[in-house]
Amino acid sequence: xxxxxxxxxxxxxxxxxxxxxxxxxxxxxxxxxxxxxxxxxxxxxxxxxxxxxxxxxxxxxxxxxxxxxxxxxxxxxxxxxxxxxxxxxxxxxxxxxxxxxxxxxxxxxxxxxx
Numbered sequence: 001x002x003x004x005x006x007x008x009x010x011x012x013x014x015x016x017x018x019x020x021x022x023x024x025x026x027x028x029x030x031x032x033x034x035x036x037x038x039x040x041x042x043x044x045x046x047x048x049x050x051x052x053x054x055x056x057x058x059x060x061x062x063x064x065x066x067x068x069x070x071x072x073x074x075x076x077x078x079x080x081x082x083x084x085x086x087x088x089x090x091x092x093x094x095x096x097x098x099x100x101x102x103x104x105x106x107x108x109x110x111x112x113x114x
Contacts, residue, residue, distance in 0.1 A: 004071055007071065007075055008071065008074065008075055010075075011074075011075035011078045011079040012079075012082065014079065014082070015079060015082025015085065015086055016082060018083075018086060019082075019085070019089065022036070022086065022090070026093065033093050033094050037087075037090050037091065040083075040086065040087050040090060041087060043083070044080070044083055044084060044087050047076075047079070048080060050076075051076040051080055054072070054076065055073055055076075058072075058073065
């Protein structure tokens with residue numbers, strides 16, 4: 001029973017530990033985030049696709065999945081969510097304009113002053 005909690009807490013805390021290490025390293029070398037972001041984005045997409053494959057195969061194999069399979073799915077989603085928090089933080093540091101609010105109406109000419 002304890003190993004299930006250890007696995008879940010590892011999936012929960014490892015992205016936060018990685019985030020802390022990345023923040024410390026980026027404070028000493030700020031340009032490292034721009035070089036690291038494409039790799040982090042690729043890893044997030046790979047993790048998402050592998051999670052999708054594992055869960056689809058699991059649902060096709062087990063109509064009512066056993067508890068170890070559910071634990072694996074929970075750990076995958078937890079790790080993926082934590083890693084996406086890190087990816088969002090890195091993106092805000094690398095390209096802050098990606099989060100800038102844009103007008104939903106597009107470009108319109110300014111009205112003439114009569």
